[in-house]
Amino acid sequence: AQTVTQSQPEMSVQEAETVTLSCTYDTSESDYYLFWYKQPPSRQMILVIRQEAYKQQNATENRFSVNFQKAAKSFSLKISDSQLGDAAMYFCAYRRVSGNTPLVFGKGTRLSVIA
Amino acid sequence: DTGVSQNPRHKITKRGQNVTFRCDPISEHNRLYWYRQTLGQGPEFLTYFQNEAQLEKSRLLSDRFSAERPKGSFSTLEIQRTEQGDSAMYLCASSLFAGSTGELFFGEGSRLTVL
Numbered sequence: 001a002q003t004v005t006q007s008q009p010e011m012s013v014q015e016a017e018t019v020t021l022s023c024t025y026d027t028s029e030s031d032y033y034l035f036w037y038k039q040p041p042s043r044q045m046i047l048v049i050r051q052e053a054y055k056q057q058n059a060t061e062n063r064f065s066v067n068f069q070k071a072a073k074s075f076s077l078k079i080s081d082s083q084l085g086d087a088a089m090y091f092c093a094y095r096r097v098s099g100n101t102p103l104v105f106g107k108g109t110r111l112s113v114i115a
Numbered sequence: 116d117t118g119v120s121q122n123p124r125h126k127i128t129k130r131g132q133n134v135t136f137r138c139d140p141i142s143e144h145n146r147l148y149w150y151r152q153t154l155g156q157g158p159e160f161l162t163y164f165q166n167e168a169q170l171e172k173s174r175l176l177s178d179r180f181s182a183e184r185p186k187g188s189f190s191t192l193e194i195q196r197t198e199q200g201d202s203a204m205y206l207c208a209s210s211l212f213a214g215s216t217g218e219l220f221f222g223e224g225s226r227l228t229v230l
Binding site for chain 1: 118119148155156157158159160163171206208216217218219220221222223224
């Protein structure tokens with residue numbers, strides 16, 4: 001079974017600084033998607049960034065970028081120029097391509113942004 | 116496109132009562148998922164539908180839980196004889212199947228408190 005591990009229950013960052021959230025996963029599949037979702041307090045979960053495993057290039061979305069290391073099964077999220085609105089729970093998630101199976105989530109990292 | 120809608124947003128019930136949650140997915144999405152999220156944890160998969168067919172159920176989905184999607188549009192999740200351990204946020208998500216990039220779109224969730 002696929003598993004997703006987020007080893008940092010909580011992180012904090014100063015406003016305008018950069019922070020990196022860690023994620024590792026375990027799978028025997030070669031084709032899969034990886035995601036970072038953001039869940040603000042009492043609000044719905046939204047997609048931050050997505051990576052297809054067959055793509056070597058790391059995905060970027062404005063201030064958000066990933067470091068995808070397929071061999072190491074590592075998928076970290078870097079947030080640059082942190083803003084107060086970035087404070088939230090961040091979940092790393094995995095989904096294999098074949099069979100379009102459900103997302104498997106990690107336990108999350110709570111990010112605090114300090115003004 | 117109004118996004119994924121869930122009702123009720125909050126439900127407080129006494130142990131032993133039955134509760135039902137409703138999810139209205141994004142209209143063109145043919146896949147619908149139910150997840151459960153307890154405090155400080157990542158979402159855990161419960162079940163999913165493709166159109167009206169229930170394709171997979173997690174072992175978390177005990178006999179007291181039943182989900183339906185009768186016409187392939189909205190879905191209901193019923194919990195019978197609720198227990199205190201059922202207290203959680205119940206999340207609904209939807210996605211396209213064909214041509215999907217793997218992303219799930221989430222609703223704001225239905226929070227259940229069992230007294």
